[in-house]
Amino acid sequence: MIESASSESVEMYLKTVAELGGEHGPVPIGRVAERMGVSPVSANEMMKRLGEQRLIQHQMYKGVSLTGDGRRLANSVIRRQRLWECFLVDHLKLDWARVHDLACDLEHATATEVTEALAQYLGNPSRCPHGNPIPDRDGEVGQENDLTLSRLKVGQSGRIRAIVPESSDLLAYLAERGLIPGQSLTVLEAAPLKGPLTLRVGDSQEEPQVALGLALAELVQIDRVEGKSD
Amino acid sequence: MIESASSESVEMYLKTVAELGGEHGPVPIGRVAERMGVSPVSANEMMKRLGEQRLIQHQMYKGVSLTGDGRRLANSVIRRQRLWECFLVDHLKLDWARVHDLACDLEHATATEVTEALAQYLGNPSRCPHGNPIPDRDGEVGQENDLTLSRLKVGQSGRIRAIVPESSDLLAYLAERGLIPGQSLTVLEAAPLKGPLTLRVGDSQEEPQVALGLALAELVQIDRVEGKSD
DNA sequence: ACGAGTTATAAGGTTTGCCTTATAATAGAC
DNA sequence: GTCTATTATAAGGCAAACCTTATAACTCGT
Ligand SMILES: [Mn+2]
Ligand SMILES: [Mn+2]
Ligand SMILES: [Mn+2]
Ligand SMILES: [Mn+2]
Secondary structure, rough: OOOOOOHHHHHHHHHHHHOOOOOOOOEOOOHHHHOOOOOHHHHHHHHHHHHHHHOEEEEOOOEEEEEEHHHHHHHHHHHHHHHHHHHHHHHOOOOOOHHHHHHHHHHOOOHHHHHHHHHHHOOEEEEOOOOOOOOOOOOOOOOOOEEEEHHOOOOOOEEEEEEEOOHHHHHHHHHHHOOOOOOOOEEEEEEOOOOOOOEEOOOOOOOOOEOHHHHOOOOEEEEEEOOOOO | OOOOOOOHHHHHHHHHHHOOOOOOEEOHHHHHHHOOOOOHHHHHHHHHHHOOOOOOOOOOOOOOEEEEHHHHHHHHHHHOOOHHHHHHHHOOOOOOOOHHHHHHHHHHHHOOOHHHHHHHHHHOOEOOOOOOOOOOOOOOOOOOOOOOHHOOOOOOOOEEEEEEEOOHHHHHHHHOOOOOOOOEEEEEOOOOOOOOOEEEEEEOOOOOOEEEOOHOEEEEEEEEEEEEOO
């Protein structure tokens, strides 16, 4: 658990690789560059450096995956971010859709000491306000089932577990429509040709209906399912 | 109140200039370099940049002083730091002598939005845990009287208001001896030739006595004075 | 088996914030 | 007034992260 001094840049690269699935399989460096808004050449340079530090492993023309150290460091960053998100929402009452970005700054300036005291202060929450799991202090996260709203059939109901990825625009859009973790919903209609879903949000028959594009529905993870399974 | 994007480095330079008295008179750049642990040449280069941005004013061979913008930015950094110190001590229960350094990291990663929500959460405290005033959101701080423990005469009593500057080593040393803001004390003896003071810390006659070098006593600001004035 | 698109590498450049060494200018102490 | 310590500037360098442009190598779908 040697938390060698790592720059904000290094932390963000590792976090991005983790979010793109770098714990499980190789992530194309182009994806990383895209997500981080840097040129592929820049991302490549950084991957070379991270490889030298044994934080990632680079399979040529396939992509990068996290080593043990890399995974732990990435999850430590994610832990810090999500704990801050909890604090900003629960205590400072800041906007649910904005805290992700605010916490993304704080995460790099937070000593382990502060992280652990914060975790205790918050009662060791297991999820961030957007429903995503908070890694434990050893940098481990449990796997989740991967059911998404886009896979629900007409008539099925579920409860929103999390939004992935946590982008402000996306979060703001979903929040406006009441689509936040814990919310239950039912798919009333699915337009053909990958068209939008029509949802009933909440339990009451009187709730306004919500139309949601399938691409967005893919980013909404679902917990429980009820209703006919086909 | 244009909070133009300023780097951590710029913020630290401005904070340092402010702490060295740059609101009032010119601060020699050598002092700044020394305090920041950089070479005088580096500090000079930075001062040139800060001058171009109209954050400081440089009087050749005299030193630098803060402009209005520079003072506001410096005080905004100090505000962020001291608010975080309050949070870390009061809520996270972290060590009084360590929070200064921990907050010095957080201060640069804290959006105005977060700062103001934090201030409200904390009940708009007016002082940090080390007794120093928290600038208001407009970047203003009131002046304090400048009585220090080193100036108390034998027999006089006072109450510790603040420790300046806030260096971890200094804070840890003083905390070990019970010398924290709010604590009342009496000077029992002052050794000749700039020798150490002997103090009674607290009100009870049974308290252990504390010996404190005059150089350290200069860094302890005193609020009230009682006892014969000479 | 080939070609399109992706991925990798090479080369050269920028900005920020540091460094050292050397020299010039100045202020302040004596 | 002169000398010394401080302060300023010039010159050259370095590392981290970025960039663009160009070329080479590879994968994969058809
Ligand atoms: Mn971040
Ligand atoms: Mn979150
Ligand atoms: Mn700082
Ligand atoms: Mn303080």
